[in-house]
Amino acid sequence: MLDIIGPFFKNLYDTTGWNFIMFYEQYEYDRFVDAMWVSVKLIVACLIFSLIVGFIGAWGQGAKSKILRLSIAGYIQFFRNTPPFIQLLVFYFVIGTLTPQVDMGGYNEAIIGSFGWAVIGMGFFAGAFNTEIFRSGIEAVPTSTVEAAEALGYSRMKSYIYIIFPLAFRVCLPALNNNLVNLLKTTTLAYGIAVPEMMYTANQIWSDNVNVPEMMIVLFIYYIGLVGILVWGMHRWEQKMRVPGYG
Amino acid sequence: MVSIKDVHKSFGDLEVLKGVSMDIMKGECVCIIGPSGSGKSTLIRCVNALNDIQGGSITVEGQEVNVPNLDKLELRKKVGMVFQQYNLFPHKTALKNIMMAPIHVLKQDEKEVEAHARQLIKKVRLEGKENGYPGELSGGQQQRVAIARSLAMSPDVMLFDEVTAALDPETVKEVLVTIQDLAAEGMTCILVTHEMGFAKEVANHVYFTDKGVIVEHGPPDTFFNDAKDPRTQEFLGQIL
Numbered sequence: 001m002l003d004i005i006g007p008f009f010k011n012l013y014d015t016t017g018w019n020f021i022m023f024y025e026q027y028e029y030d031r032f033v034d035a036m037w038v039s040v041k042l043i044v045a046c047l048i049f050s051l052i053v054g055f056i057g058a059w060g061q062g063a064k065s066k067i068l069r070l071s072i073a074g075y076i077q078f079f080r081n082t083p084p085f086i087q088l089l090v091f092y093f094v095i096g097t098l099t100p101q102v103d104m105g106g107y108n109e110a111i112i113g114s115f116g117w118a119v120i121g122m123g124f125f126a127g128a129f130n131t132e133i134f135r136s137g138i139e140a141v142p143t144s145t146v147e148a149a150e151a152l153g154y155s156r157m158k159s160y161i162y163i164i165f166p167l168a169f170r171v172c173l174p175a176l177n178n179n180l181v182n183l184l185k186t187t188t189l190a191y192g193i194a195v196p197e198m199m200y201t202a203n204q205i206w207s208d209n210v211n212v213p214e215m216m217i218v219l220f221i222y223y224i225g226l227v228g229i230l231v232w233g234m235h236r237w238e239q240k241m242r243v244p245g246y247g
Numbered sequence: 248m249v250s251i252k253d254v255h256k257s258f259g260d261l262e263v264l265k266g267v268s269m270d271i272m273k274g275e276c277v278c279i280i281g282p283s284g285s286g287k288s289t290l291i292r293c294v295n296a297l298n299d300i301q302g303g304s305i306t307v308e309g310q311e312v313n314v315p316n317l318d319k320l321e322l323r324k325k326v327g328m329v330f331q332q333y334n335l336f337p338h339k340t341a342l343k344n345i346m347m348a349p350i351h352v353l354k355q356d357e358k359e360v361e362a363h364a365r366q367l368i369k370k371v372r373l374e375g376k377e378n379g380y381p382g383e384l385s386g387g388q389q390q391r392v393a394i395a396r397s398l399a400m401s402p403d404v405m406l407f408d409e410v411t412a413a414l415d416p417e418t419v420k421e422v423l424v425t426i427q428d429l430a431a432e433g434m435t436c437i438l439v440t441h442e443m444g445f446a447k448e449v450a451n452h453v454y455f456t457d458k459g460v461i462v463e464h465g466p467p468d469t470f471f472n473d474a475k476d477p478r479t480q481e482f483l484g485q486i487l
């Protein structure tokens with residue numbers, strides 16, 4: 001890869017001064033590519049975790065137990081009304097120090113590292129919004145439809161799986177789409193707890209090479225690309241789930 | 248088959264059923280008529296435990312409905328229900344709507360369920376509509392899918408709650424013919440209906456409810472020609 005693009009970017013630097021060093025120097029190239037993967041992994045993990053949190057939260061909000069419903073409401077209020085960056089710092093620096101350490105042969109390492117805490121922190125952050133989004137979708141499913149399922153012998157669990165969630169999903173996909181795009185962009189906050197993702201690495205590269213504008217351009221392009229892929233995927237999904245005469 | 252004894256039902260302070268009793272024999276077709284708000288829907292919803300009752304007892308094929316830990320699945324296998332607004336699952340085709348419950352709830356083999364579902368489609372005269380989504384079907388067609396969907400569970404008794412009330416006069420007939428076929432085959436049917444012609448022709452017994460009580464009941468010829476109670480006479484006078 002570097003063989004192919006290297007000469008071009010080296011030449012670009014020599015002739016114009018635009019320094020995309022990670023596209024022609026092995027060391028910077030390696031950490032840049034690593035960061036690309038870390039970011040992708042981080043984003044995928046956060047998306048999945050936040051969806052799971054949303055599912056469980058929306059399910060719990062329909063539960064009989066008042067304590068469960070109240071604690072979910074509290075969770076949503078807390079995570080919706082405080083800055084995600086502070087949440088992340090609390091997870092990593094406060095809760096993180098309270099979790100047990102494991103002996104890695106000579107040195108101790110926390111069970112959950114910064115990557116893990118980034119997934120947990122931002123997963124819960126976006127999960128609070130997902131819970132609300134799923135709930136609004138569930139509320140849009142007519143009770144008469146749920147009753148029809150009940151009359152056919154569906155248990156609460158089964159009617160959620162086969163009828164309520166599939167219908168609710170179609171209703172809330174646009175809102176979900178927005179929230180997931182937001183989450184994708186929010187993952188750059190992991191920079192604050194030193195997860196070696198794209199933002200963090202870009203910062204390191206520009207600190208070492210004083211090429212801030214170039215790195216900014218690369219960051220923008222990188223995230224525009226990722227958001228584009230996500231939006232395209234969600235759009236495809238929406239089309240696939242579209243049902244004639246509904247929604 | 249279905250035995251309803253002195254059933255009382257309230258929503259908060261509002262007493263909707265004030266001691267209703269009726270017995271429905273196997274293979275019978277029973278029609279319930281009465282003014283709006285008299286508790287007809289509430290009554291048949293109690294039969295499959297969509298509504299709970301505060302007093303009295305309902306038994307379906309020997310199973311008591313008014314018990315604390317009712318085996319709802321067992322009850323609902325025996326009782327099929329069709330609603331005024333069809334309530335099909337809009338994200339599934341007609342055929343899938345019919346196949347879902349037997350597969351998900353009864354855990355029957357998919358191949359067999361499909362074969363059965365295709366038979367039912369034929370029975371409700373909807374060949375060619377198997378792959379249509381509810382949104383692509385007319386009201387009458389949707390209602391017949393809903394009937395087939397209930398039948399797929401092989402119930403012992405079918406409840407129909409004003410299933411033709413949302414349809415235009417043309418399509419009412421196609422749905423009524425389907426129900427008539429069922430009754431003729433010996434399916435036990437309980438219908439809430441405003442179709443007096445249908446009640447006259449198909450019902451074995453007609454009940455008239457008003458303000459939460461059964462005012463009068465009898466076989467259709469005596470009921471329609473020889474009503475005793477002034478309230479029944481007034482109602483029939485308005486509707487016929």
Ligand SMILES: Nc1ncnc2c1ncn2[C@@H]1O[C@H](COP(=O)(O)OP(=O)(O)OP(=O)(O)O)[C@@H](O)[C@H]1O
Binds near residue numbers: 261263282409
């Ligand atoms: N879920 C409910 N909560 C409170 N009141 C209810 C509920 N369902 C029905 N009711 C009341 O119970 C009474 C009987 O209603 P029901 O639906 O059984 O009447 P109906 O005979 O089926 O009338 P219609 O012919 O209009 O369908 C009405 O006064 C109605 O307002």
Ligand SMILES: [Mg+2]
Binds near residue numbers: 408
């Ligand atoms: Mg009614």
